[in-house]
Amino acid sequence: MKNIFIVFLLFDVQVCVHFSEIGVFSNRIVLTSTREDDPDKWFDKENPQFQYIGQLWIGETRYIKAKIRQTNTKEKISSLNEDPDVDILRRKQEISWVEQEKIQTRITRTVDPEWPNLWYLNDEISPSLKVSEAWNAGYSGKGVIIAVVDDGLQTDHPDISANVDIEHGISFRDGATDPNPKSDKDNHGTSVTGLIAAVRDNNICIPGVAYNSTIVGVQLLGTNDNINNTVDSDEATAFLHYLSNVDIYFNSWGPPDGSGFEGPGYLARKALRDGVTTGRNGKGAIYVISAGNGRLTDNCNADGYANSIYTIAITSVQIGKNAFYSEVCAPALAATYGGSSEDEYLTTTTIKSGCTSAGIQGTSFSAPIASAIIAMTLEANPNLTWRDIQHLVVLTSNRNNFIDTFSDWSINGANQEFSQVLGFGLMNAETMVSVGSKWKSVPQHQTCASRTKLSYMRTTSTRSDSIDLI
Structure with missing residues (x-):
């Protein structure tokens, strides 16, 4: 536990700490x-x-x-x-x-390139994400704008196009101006978008969880033998693209699993801070990150995107337990179903106007579902701040008898049950929109600093300590 706390400070405190020179x-x-x-x-x-x-x-x-x-x-x-x-x-x-x-190498958070069925929405399994209950309460993400930062988006896909804002899409690949895929391999962004905002009741493929939300495609990545390279300024620009209107920035990518300590560069870190400070008219943009697929031998504390106080990291469950690919991950706040070869996959849209159900699993596909639940919550209460959303994710998620295959569940100082792999448990769309609609905003984020004198033998040194209070 001591080591995990130290890792948190590496990415959250603005002191003289630098990521290793990689690339x-x-x-x-x-x-x-x-x-x-x-x-x-x-x-x-x-x-x-x-x-x-x-x-x-x-x-x-x-x-x-x-x-x-x-x-x-x-x-x-x-x-x-x-x-x-x-x-x-x-x-x-x-x-x-x-x-x-x-050059910074980033990978999409996926394990396999295909998808299965709608068991995660149709209450075939228990516990469910309670999405249909949120729909029945009248929520569908209407009026909420989500930027999908990924490897491209087929903007004319028949199951997505009605919800795509074509005018404000952008690409950072090959001098292009629109976010449409540049390669047949670039299907990840279209697939995760379907889980968020595929149109409901049009007899095409699937309904997205937030089927009335608006999508802005931001093409940051592009597949080249499954490797995607970016630079710091492009990541920063992506995190701030159309900031005056975007509510949620969804990101199912990050440093390669098992690669050591790596995270956003100087500009991207500043952009995340600026986004939560000035986005949504001062209420703060919401940054959702997939937690990673490195399995229990990996640890997302070393991923500076997931391990940022300005982001919400989401991991995966499979039926009855954490997904086999989930990482030990203190930053992960909660989980949704992400598909698993050990039981069920998912179904979603794909490029060339397709729909596929054959083998997709990963936190890539949990995080868009979480983003859509957050979109419905913002529809229920547009005044929620970025910190309110973090609190709501924690307080409305639940263990639901899921097994943590790494260690036992524990109780924290706020009397909340948590797991080192699954955070605070499975998200609940019905509870989140209900509690969120009546939520009273928490105080603003604060940073406290103190000076400490340390004496070792005959040497005295002074250290300045600071910590961010969520």
Whole structure:
């Protein structure tokens, strides 16, 4: 328990802690400048060794994104060392900060590429997620906008298109402007979207849990032999895309399982903080993360996306117990059914206007169901803050006799039963919308700091400690 607590602080406290240098240098740079005029009009002209791409605002700070030009006379850009032109740029008086971005490998949270049936919605098994009860109470995610940050979205899929906001979709792959898949392998985003927002009662495939919600496709990833590479500024931009309107950012991806300590970069961490501070008119955007599929030999405490105070990490159950692929995971708040080869898979949409039921399992498919339940809760009470949603997930989830195959369930200091694998248990849509509709908001997030003097033999040192209070 002591070690788990220390890991939490690694990602949540803004002190001198850095993720290990992972990856190789890309041809992308990001910088800040003291100049206030539009960089589109001056950057390329004054810095011909670079090509301006765009800009990213995080709070009051503008970050300029560009790439290094590969000219015929220039030596090939090194993947191991910073490009010399970056240091030349850094020395200019108007440049406050510049960084050559490293390639970051991210994987979608899935185990198999196909899906089975609707047992998780139709009350065939018990306990259920109580989704039909929430529907019967009048909730379907109407008026809630969800950004699906993934490997693309088939925007004209007949079971999804009615709920897709085409105008505000975006892509970070291959210079594209729309989020439609660029490869036949890029079906993950379309599949998870179906679980959230497939249209109900149209005789096509399935109903999504939040079948009246609105989807904005954000194509951050793209499959290349099942490996997806991103850079920090693109992740940050994705986390803030259309922030003035998006309620929930859904993310079923993260660092490779079993890869050690890794998480969002400097800009992505700032973007998450900015999103919960300014999103939804100050109530805070909701960031949902899949907890990972590394099994009990892996631990999502080392995943800085799941292990952030600004996100809600969701894991999976199969019938009667935690899913076999679930990780030991203190950050995971709750679970939904995610499919399992040991009992039942799921069913959902796929690219080329398809519908498939053949082998999908993973926390990738639990997290969209959780996002949809949260969407119905926001429909029930649009005034809920990001912290309210976290509290509601904890208080309305329940053990439901699920077995934790790693260790026993325990009781925490707030008298809540929890599991090291399943968090606070299975989500309950009916209870969450009911309690959420009458919920009184919790106080704002606070950070407390203190100074401690430590004496060792004849040496005295002073340390500043801080901790975030949820």
